[in-house]
Amino acid sequence: MPYTTKQISEELAMSHLGLKNLEDVFWNMPTPRLYEHALRNHEGQMAHQGALVVRNGHFSGQTVKDKYIVDNSGSYHGEFDRPLSEQQFEALFNRVRGYLEGRQLYVEDCLVAAESGYDKPIRIITQDAWHCLFAKTMFVRPSDLGQKTDFKEPEFTIIHAPHFHAVPSRDGTHAETFVVLHLGLRIALIGGTAYAGEIKNTVFAIMNHLLIKSDVLPLHAAINSGENDDTVLFLGPDGSGKTTLASDPARRLLGDDIHGWNDKQVFNFEAGCYARVNHLDQDKEPVIHNACQSFGSILENVAMDTRGRHIDFDNITLTDNTRAAYPVRAISDAELPRMISSPKHLIILASDAFGVLPAISKLSPEQVMYYYLLGYGSSITDVDGENIAPEATFKPCCGMPLMAHHPSLYAKILGAKVRKGKVQCWLLNTGWSGGPAGTGDRMKIELTRTLLSAALNGNLDDLSYQAHPILGMQMPDQLDPIATWHDQENPDSYTAAAKDLAAKFKQAFAAFEEHVPAAVLSSGPR
Numbered sequence: 001m002p003y004t005t006k007q008i009s010e011e012l013a014m015s016h017l018g019l020k021n022l023e024d025v026f027w028n029m030p031t032p033r034l035y036e037h038a039l040r041n042h043e044g045q046m047a048h049q050g051a052l053v054v055r056n057g058h059f060s061g062q063t064v065k066d067k068y069i070v071d072n073s074g075s076y077h078g079e080f081d082r083p084l085s086e087q088q089f090e091a092l093f094n095r096v097r098g099y100l101e102g103r104q105l106y107v108e109d110c111l112v113a114a115e116s117g118y119d120k121p122i123r124i125i126t127q128d129a130w131h132c133l134f135a136k137t138m139f140v141r142p143s144d145l146g147q148k149t150d151f152k153e154p155e156f157t158i159i160h161a162p163h164f165h166a167v168p169s170r171d172g173t174h175a176e177t178f179v180v181l182h183l184g185l186r187i188a189l190i191g192g193t194a195y196a197g198e199i200k201n202t203v204f205a206i207m208n209h210l211l212i213k214s215d216v217l218p219l220h221a222a223i224n225s226g227e228n229d230d231t232v233l234f235l236g237p238d239g240s241g242k243t244t245l246a247s248d249p250a251r252r253l254l255g256d257d258i259h260g261w262n263d264k265q266v267f268n269f270e271a272g273c274y275a276r277v278n279h280l281d282q283d284k285e286p287v288i289h290n291a292c293q294s295f296g297s298i299l300e301n302v303a304m305d306t307r308g309r310h311i312d313f314d315n316i317t318l319t320d321n322t323r324a325a326y327p328v329r330a331i332s333d334a335e336l337p338r339m340i341s342s343p344k345h346l347i348i349l350a351s352d353a354f355g356v357l358p359a360i361s362k363l364s365p366e367q368v369m370y371y372y373l374l375g376y377g378s379s380i381t382d383v384d385g386e387n388i389a390p391e392a393t394f395k396p397c398c399g400m401p402l403m404a405h406h407p408s409l410y411a412k413i414l415g416a417k418v419r420k421g422k423v424q425c426w427l428l429n430t431g432w433s434g435g436p437a438g439t440g441d442r443m444k445i446e447l448t449r450t451l452l453s454a455a456l457n458g459n460l461d462d463l464s465y466q467a468h469p470i471l472g473m474q475m476p477d478q479l480d481p482i483a484t485w486h487d488q489e490n491p492d493s494y495t496a497a498a499k500d501l502a503a504k505f506k507q508a509f510a511a512f513e514e515h516v517p518a519a520v521l522s523s524g525p526r
Contacts, residue, residue, distance in 0.1 A: 010107075017157065017187070018097045019125075024104040026129075028143075031136065031296050034106070037129035044130055048309040050295030051324075053302060054130050056162075056194035061321045062201060063177045063193055070182040088172040089182055089189075095171070096189060099164045106132035109154070110139035112203055113260060115338045116267035120210055122203060123154035127161050134196040134298055137325050138272035139203070140338075156186045156206045162194040183209060196300060196325065200274060204258045207269055208404035216260040217413045220398055222246035223254040223266055225340045231266065232456060233423075236349030237377040237395040241430040243275040244445065245349070245452060247287045253331045254340055261417060267339035268328070277302060277324045280313040284445050289313075291331055292324030299324050345456055346423050348398070352431035353378035353390035355440035355485075356494075356501045358475035359433060360451045362465065363425040366523035367473060369415040371427060372398060373407055373512050374505060374524075380437050388438035392501070394508040408515035415520075426455050427473055435486035436497070470498040471505075471525050502526075 010027055014020070026037065035052060038044050044054035068084040084092075106126045113119045121142075124135040165176035177192035179202060188202050208218050222234040222242035232251075234242045243256040255268035256275060275288060277299070282289040292299065293311060300323040303315030316322060328336055348371050350357060363371065375395035380388055396407040403410065418425060430448055434440035454460050465474040475481075485494040502525030513521055 013123075014105075017125075017159070018093070019100060019105070019159075020097075021101045022105060023102055025107060026104065026132075027107045028109055028141065029106070029132070031133065034129050034133040034136065037106070038133065041129060043128050044298075045304065045306070046309065047293060047299065047304055047311055049293040049311075051293045051297040051299050051311070052130060052133065053299045053304050053311075055318070056196065056300055059177065059193040059195045061195060061319070062197060063175070063179070063195075066174050066177040066179060066192075068173070068178060068180045070180065070184065082174070084172060084180055089180060092166065092171045092173075092178070092180070093187075093189060095166075096159065096161050096164055096191060100127070100161060103127065108132050108135040108139075109141065110135060111142055111145070112139055112207060113267060113269045114140035114145060114271070116260065118211060118214060118216060118260060118262075118267070120156070120207065121152055121154045122206065123157045124199065125157065125159045126199075127163060128194070130298060131160055131162070131194070131196060131199065133296075134325055135199060137296060137298065137327055138200055138270050138274065140271045144271075154186075155210060156188065158188045158190065158199065158202055158206075160190045160199060162191065164191045166192060181205060181209075196298070197274065197323065200258070200270070204269065205404075207258075207260075211260070212404055214262075216262050217410065217417065218269075218403075219259045219261055219266075220257065221259055222256040223259055223268075223340070223343070224248060224251040225254065225337075226251050226456075229341050230345065230456065231340050231343045232345045232347060233261075233266065233343040234347045234349060235372060235398045236351075236430075237375050237393065237398050239276060240349035240351045240377055240398075241445075241448070242349060243273060243288065244285055245347075245430075245449065247273075247285070247291075247331055248449075249287055249332070252336060252340070253328060254337060255328060261342065263342075265339045265341055266343065270328075271338075272325055272327050273331070274323060274325050276321060277313055278316045278320050278322045280324075287331055288324075291326045294326065294330050297324060297326035297330065342417075342421050343423055344421075346418060346425045347452065347455075348372065348425070348427050349430050350376045350427060351378055352376075352429050352501075353380055353437040354392070354497055354501050355432040355435045355437075356481065356498045357427070357429040357431070357471070358468065358473070358481050359429050359443065359447070359479045360455060360460070361427045361468065361473040361475040361479075363427050363473055364523060365415045365418045365425070366517075366520045367427075368418055368425045369411040369516065369520045370509070370523045372414055373411045373516070374509055376505065376508075378431060388436075390437050392504045392508075396512075406515065408512055411512075411516065411520075424455075428452060428455075433481060434484040439486050468498075469526075470495070470502050472523065 301318040303312040432440040
């Protein structure tokens with residue numbers, strides 16, 4: 001049968017990349033067909049409510065040390081700080097091309113930051129059908145906007161070969177896994193990992209580079225708005241509660257992860273959510289619980305009863321970084337926006353496992369810059385099955401991956417936008433109070449939501465505030481954390497814990513001291 005014009009265009013597009021002698025290429029297939037292919041290829045199983053349940057093997061999270069860049073500009077590349085030469089890239093790409101010969105591929109043509117005025121066409125080529133479904137879920141297709149289905153030349157192409165592994169001694173990589181950006185060719189290669197988050201994080205890195213000369217601040221954030229366009233921006237590292245708090249049935253969700261903020265509005269780079277779902281509770285988080293089990297959603301490494309096909313979110317045998325990808329529209333039946341007005345409120349979230357931070361506190365623009373750069377969070381280590389040891393974690397710019405510039409520049413732009421927009425800023429503790437994990441109490445989601453609502457509707461404005469004696473933020477007198485400290489007979493133990501946390505802050509912030517104004521540096525711990 002003769003090729004149609006569209007088929008010739010598609011074949012030429014693959015040949016242009018050097019991808020030849022392929023068994024078959026499936027372009028922009030609808031969700032049901034991708035399900036059929038994923039099930040036929042034994043890539044996953046279907047859960048009882050319609051979600052596709054998959055396993056991504058050895059890697060269940062980002063491989064930060066395996067990111068590379070081919071670029072001679074000398075600019076800051078964030079996590080893409082490992083250089084790869086043109087010769088090494090071409091040799092690696094040739095090996096990927098050879099590996100893909102005789103295999104079938106899936107292609108999804110996407111618009112990132114659709115309808116924002118900054119939208120970029122990106123082509124995602126994957127080896128597995130479920131990764132193509134992931135791309136379809138997370139981004140917008142031109143046909144979704146009523147545009148012609150013909151896709152204009154992409155500004156960047158991502159080629160994902162999860163089952164191909166590099167040979168470090170031969171390819172110049174750190175390990176068998178790699179994520180490589182070639183800025184000149186505008187091609188990204190991902191190999192050796194099936195973790196779907198690498199696709200979206202690579203898209204974020206690409207957008208950082210493509211928007212370098214614009215007035216857009218890229219943000220790793222969740223955003224929602226109420227009836228009066230009171231937009232709220234939630235900043236915080238992974239696991240701090242952005243998705244949970246932004247997915248409020250009474251408010252419109254713009255998105256839960258990567259956004260842009262220009263002089264007039266904020267807009268979503270994506271069309272989907274990619275949330276951690278370990279120990280997801282239907283009673284406490286019904287919106288997310290329902291959304292991530294619907295048809296078209298993908299559950300990564302989530303446990304499932306293979307007979308009844310029921311999901312068990314509490315089973316984290318494979319990894320505690322269980323993930324769900326689902327479309328934003330699954331959160332609500334209402335028409336959801338792709339962009340909304342600039343924020344009136346900014347909430348920095350910090351999961352404090354040491355129990356030191358106030359439940360909620362006010363931040364100045366300088367403090368926003370400080371805590372944004374700090375990216376404070378914490379994790380818990382089970383020692384000998386008995387003692388629980390909290391550990392502080394720090395992710396600059398609240399865990400925003402794959403920056404194109406130095407973090408201090410993003411903080412500077414954020415501070416300027418906060419001042420210009422007179423944005424009201426808060427620090428919200430989503431961790432522990434009364435003492436560290438194992439002694440204190442975990443903040444209940446109901447309390448956190450109550451405090452958040454009070455901050456947004458102005459009920460906290462008339463309270464009396466005092467500066468935290470060690471950390472410096474303005475906290476309501478009624479929410480002084482020392483009042484709930486577990487060791488009331490020894491109040492100095494709270495002071496000691498606060499000083500210890502302050503020392504961790506200062507040590508982590510030392511990398512930015514030469515890059516920020518004195519006012520930002522002095523806004524940290526005293």
